[in-house]
Amino acid sequence: MSLSFIDLDVAEKLEDREFRENFFVAESSAKIAEQLIKLRKRRGLTQAQVAEAAGTKQPAVSRAERADYQNWSFSTLRSLAAALDARLRVSIEAAEDVLWEYSAEEDAAKRSKQKPSLADQSRDDQDITKQDDRAATRLGDGERQGGPDLSSQKTRPSIGGGENGI
Amino acid sequence: MPFTVHQWPASLQRKEIDALPMGARTAVLVMLRAMERDGPHPEAFQTKPLGRHLQGISQANLKIQKEQIRVLYTVYGTRIVLLSVFKKTSPQLEQREYDAALNRKKTVDSIIASHGDVPLVH
Numbered sequence: 001m002s003l004s005f006i007d008l009d010v011a012e013k014l015e016d017r018e019f020r021e022n023f024f025v026a027e028s029s030a031k032i033a034e035q036l037i038k039l040r041k042r043r044g045l046t047q048a049q050v051a052e053a054a055g056t057k058q059p060a061v062s063r064a065e066r067a068d069y070q071n072w073s074f075s076t077l078r079s080l081a082a083a084l085d086a087r088l089r090v091s092i093e094a095a096e097d098v099l100w101e102y103s104a105e106e107d108a109a110k111r112s113k114q115k116p117s118l119a120d121q122s123r124d125d126q127d128i129t130k131q132d133d134r135a136a137t138r139l140g141d142g143e144r145q146g147g148p149d150l151s152s153q154k155t156r157p158s159i160g161g162g163e164n165g166i
Numbered sequence: 167m168p169f170t171v172h173q174w175p176a177s178l179q180r181k182e183i184d185a186l187p188m189g190a191r192t193a194v195l196v197m198l199r200a201m202e203r204d205g206p207h208p209e210a211f212q213t214k215p216l217g218r219h220l221q222g223i224s225q226a227n228l229k230i231q232k233e234q235i236r237v238l239y240t241v242y243g244t245r246i247v248l249l250s251v252f253k254k255t256s257p258q259l260e261q262r263e264y265d266a267a268l269n270r271k272k273t274v275d276s277i278i279a280s281h282g283d284v285p286l287v288h
Binding site: 001002003004005006007008010019022023025026027030034037065066068070 | 170171172173174176178179183188189191192193195196197198199200202208209210211212228229230245247248273274277281
């Protein structure tokens with residue numbers, strides 16, 4: 001018997017509109033909470049002190065620092081940012097760009113997991129050197145062929161199909 | 167990633183996470199990704215170790231669209247193993263899930279004891 005991994009890759013799931021709408025809400029809520037906690041700690045403040053500076057009550061700051069709190073108002077965020085002496089920056093990104101970002105990130109993670117060990121790498125390097133030497137012997141000086149392999153370059157995914165995308 | 171997230175039983179993601187309403191399902195995924203990155207108790211999430219009678223099982227609480235979601239898990243070094251994910255609708259249901267999680271943990275413990283580590287399938 002063995003344990004399987006939970007599939008945490010989301011790039012494919014983000015193609016589903018209902019999934020991505022909900023995922024973006026959950027993700028932004030968690031990020032806001034993480035940033036508020038991190039900055040409050042960096043400032044050495046308690047939730048009560050932030051609340052006082054923002055003109056609100058401590059429970060409101062506590063709620064704001066919960067990843068599952070999803071009822072944001074822009075004015076609350078603005079006053080919390082001001083209380084923390086921070087800039088509030090809002091970024092609205094097209095779903096296909098986010099999908100692309102996740103897709104690239106997950107591909108990179110998969111590639112790094114497949115990376116050979118140092119011992120394998122060293123063995124491979126030796127093999128490549130031997131092959132190169134043989135090729136050089138065959139081709140003569142400076143006649144090696146090749147170039148970067150572009151076949152693995154990805155194209156941006158489109159969402160929703162058709163010319164209009166989403 | 168410094169931590170890895172696993173499941174026991176193998177059908178947990180399909181039967182328990184994917185069966186949640188979409189808002190809760192995505193919130194759980196966001197939390198698990200945070201655990202994978204930051205460890206079993208990411209600050210912005212409400213997590214707590216349960217009592218000694220539950221043998222070190224931890225619980226994460228999420229409140230999504232007025233629904234209480236509970237995630238029960240256990241930690242072995244850098245491996246986080248999910249044991250149960252459910253929507254809390256009553257204290258009785260929660261108790262049943264605690265009992266189930268405890269049984270599942272015992273199975274995981276015995277698997278680990280027989281292998282010397284967490285045996286994994288990809």
